[in-house]
Amino acid sequence: MYKIVTKRQLNDAVTLMEVDAPYVAKKALAGQFIIFRVDEFGERIPLTIADYDREKGTVTIIFQAVGRSTKLLASLNEGDYIHDFVGPLGVPTHLDGYKKVCVIGGGVGCAIAYPSAKALFQKGVEVDIIAGFRSKDIVILEEEMKAVATHYYLTTDDGTYGEKGFVTDKLKALIEAGNQYDLVIAIGPIPMMKFVSLTTKPYGIKTMVSLNPIMIDGTGMCGGCRVTVGGQTKFACVDGPDFDGHQVDFDELMKRNSFYKEEEQHDANHICRLFGGKRNA
Numbered sequence: 080m081y082k083i084v085t086k087r088q089l090n091d092a093v094t095l096m097e098v099d100a101p102y103v104a105k106k107a108l109a110g111q112f113i114i115f116r117v118d119e120f121g122e123r124i125p126l127t128i129a130d131y132d133r134e135k136g137t138v139t140i141i142f143q144a145v146g147r148s149t150k151l152l153a154s155l156n157e158g159d160y161i162h163d164f165v166g167p168l169g170v171p172t173h174l175d176g177y178k179k180v181c182v183i184g185g186g187v188g189c190a191i192a193y194p195s196a197k198a199l200f201q202k203g204v205e206v207d208i209i210a211g212f213r214s215k216d217i218v219i220l221e222e223e224m225k226a227v228a229t230h231y232y233l234t235t236d237d238g239t240y241g242e243k244g245f246v247t248d249k250l251k252a253l254i255e256a257g258n259q260y261d262l263v264i265a266i267g268p269i270p271m272m273k274f275v276s277l278t279t280k281p282y283g284i285k286t287m288v289s290l291n292p293i294m295i296d297g298t299g300m301c302g303g304c305r306v307t308v309g310g311q312t313k314f315a316c317v318d319g320p321d322f323d324g325h326q327v328d329f330d331e332l333m334k335r336n337s338f339y340k341e342e343e344q345h346d347a348n349h350i351c352r353l354f355g356g357k358r359n360a
């Protein structure tokens with residue numbers, strides 16, 4: 080059992096939790112993730128390791144409550160316990176040998192991009208961060224990201240905060256202004272990662288994205304997380320989740336991720352009598 084030692088609401092839908100998990104904290108690196116089960120009936124849900132403290136033995140997760148399991152997790156409080164918290168899983172992000180990197184986070188993707196930005200900044204790399212949100216009320220991690228950036232740019236789709244526009248507009252402007260990035264890291268909604276990759280391709284800038292296919296075991300056995308990269312089948316849980324954005328078949332990933340939409344909707348809205356009407360089916 081894993082104790083929640085800190086809980087903080089970052090906006091209406093996004094929660095930060097610091098969890099007592101010393102064995103995970105000991106080995107965790109930027110880009111890796113955990114799989115949790117809220118209780119013994121819970122589904123297995125992957126979440127990125129947003130931060131870790133090896134001395135305290137804690138791991139930070141930042142998640143958006145979108146469906147049954149993330150809402151259940153968000154309903155827990157400081158002092159409560161999470162049943163399973165397995166990790167670190169996945170290949171750490173490769174961060175060596177870069178001089179100037181642009182890290183782009185879209186919405187809750189900022190939480191997933193933050194550890195890579197922090198690790199690069201601590202290595203002395205020049206890090207430009209572009210954080211994009213739909214609107215001012217859902218901005219997260221502004222101060223944390225500013226603290227690990229050489230330059231921090233914020234965009235909102237509706238112009239209510241920062242610069243009006245998409246992260247791709249800002250990225251293009253920065254490249255056109257002469258910034259020579261040797262890597263772009265883009266993490267957020269699949270369409271955002273696709274369009275960032277399309278933006279950097281003509282300039283030949285290496286682009287890394289973090290993929291979020293449906294994962295079940297997280298150890299390369301079930302095949303649920305398969306994605307096509309450069310025409311080859313890869314398992315995101317063991318070969319990724321980071322991949323070359325210029326090689327990813329984003330349209331296939333979008334199709335596969337929406338495969339269970341009806342069931343997820345049903346799941347979120349129906350209480351199952353098998354559990355005495357207390358839990359969702």
Ligand SMILES: Cc1cc2nc3c(=O)[nH]c(=O)nc-3n(C[C@H](O)[C@H](O)[C@H](O)COP(=O)(O)OP(=O)(O)OC[C@H]3O[C@@H](n4cnc5c(N)ncnc54)[C@H](O)[C@@H]3O)c2cc1C
Pocket residue numbers: 112123124125126127128141142143144145146147148149150187190191290291292293294295320336337340343344346347
């Ligand atoms: C490697 C990885 C890292 C992730 N890191 C984060 C993070 O740091 N913060 C965050 O907010 N979200 C993260 N996600 C997404 C998160 O796992 C989903 O939001 C969560 O699984 C939703 O489950 P649910 O029951 O609450 O919602 P549901 O209503 O069941 O599903 C909502 C959507 O979440 C996705 N999803 C559902 N089940 C899974 C599953 N088993 N595996 C992967 N995706 C699923 C699907 O796209 C689905 O349409 C990550 C996903 C992956 C693969």
Ligand code: FES
Pocket residue numbers: 293294295296297298299300301302303304305314315316317
């Ligand atoms: S989640 Fe089962 S193979 Fe990746």
